[in-house]
Amino acid sequence: xxxxxFHLFFIAASIVICLAxxxxxxxxxxxxxxxxxxxxxxxxxxALGIGLVVYEIKVYRKFKTLET
Amino acid sequence: MEMxxxxxxxxxxxxxxxxxxxxxxFLASEVMLFGGLFSAYVFLxxxxxxxxxxxxxxxxxxxxxxxxxxxxxxxxMVFSWTALKENDxxxxxLYLGVTILLALLFLAVKxxxxxxxxxxxxxxxxxxxxxxxxxxxxxxxxxxxxxxIVNGYFWGPGSKMWTSDPERFTNRIEIAGLYWHxxxxxxxxxxxxxxxx
Numbered sequence: 200x201x202x203x204x205f206h207l208f209f210i211a212a213s214i215v216i217c218l219a220x221x222x223x224x225x226x227x228x229x230x231x232x233x234x235x236x237x238x239x240x241x242x243x244x245x246a247l248g249i250g251l252v253v254y255e256i257k258v259y260r261k262f263k264t265l266e267t
Numbered sequence: 268m269e270m271x272x273x274x275x276x277x278x279x280x281x282x283x284x285x286x287x288x289x290x291x292x293f294l295a296s297e298v299m300l301f302g303g304l305f306s307a308y309v310f311l312x313x314x315x316x317x318x319x320x321x322x323x324x325x326x327x328x329x330x331x332x333x334x335x336x337x338x339x340x341x342x343x344m345v346f347s348w349t350a351l352k353e354n355d356x357x358x359x360x361l362y363l364g365v366t367i368l369l370a371l372l373f374l375a376v377k378x379x380x381x382x383x384x385x386x387x388x389x390x391x392x393x394x395x396x397x398x399x400x401x402x403x404x405x406x407x408x409x410x411x412x413x414x415x416i417v418n419g420y421f422w423g424p425g426s427k428m429w430t431s432d433p434e435r436f437t438n439r440i441e442i443a444g445l446y447w448h449x450x451x452x453x454x455x456x457x458x459x460x461x462x463x464x
Contacts, residue, residue, distance in 0.1 A: 210341075
């Protein structure tokens with residue numbers, strides 16, 4: 200496995216953790232376990248997860264052009 | 268003097284060069300090291316009569332910040348490698364320099380987190396949870412330190428190879444990048460296991 204493939208795998212794992220953390224934050228906020236600051240972190244995490252999806256697509260295209 | 272073979276070109280039998288084969292063998296041993304500790308965590312937790320929620324003892328916002336730092340450092344690490352592929356040495360140094368700074372920031376935040384725990388008299392001997400927390404994060408921090416030393420060498424004195432053998436140097440950065448991504452991936456597992464579950 201090359202660095203480009205490992206990077207794509209790592210970013211995919213990061214997307215999963217961002218979305219999972221966002222879900223965790225929302226659940227805890229709704230169950231009154233955490234405050235508003237954690238809700239802000241959860242929203243930010245989901246936004247980052249979406250941003251990483253866009254990045255994953257862009258970097259995949261960049262790797263393709265580097266190969267050719 | 269005879270040159271070491273297959274430092275850049277792939278071997279016919281393995282399908283990859285020796286450096287890449289070497290780093291993957293090393294990373295396989297690292298998987299076993301961290302895998303053993305993760306297994307210890309699972310068995311200690313299953314056997315414990317009560318186990319604290321990580322977020323009730325540890326700071327989730329600090330760990331989230333450190334997660335962001337490591338995700339960012341993996342991006343800059345890959346950018347430094349692609350910069351070499353595009354023959355842009357200036358960009359390479361910039362991105363690798365940022366990677367090193369992000370790694371140092373991670374360690375600074377981690378040491379702040381540790382000192383906060385010590386100030387509240389929370390040590391590895393305090394509980395089973397704290398013991399496994401300090402063991403796993405401490406070992407991970409040592410790996411970050413190792414990555415800083417290697418990347419620091421390639422940013423500084425080691426970068427001289429770019430003028431004499433650019434292809435081999437680019438390959439070295441890829442190998443360093445594979446290690447760095449592994450260390451970042453370990454944190455991606457550590458964060459939810461220790462802080463969220």
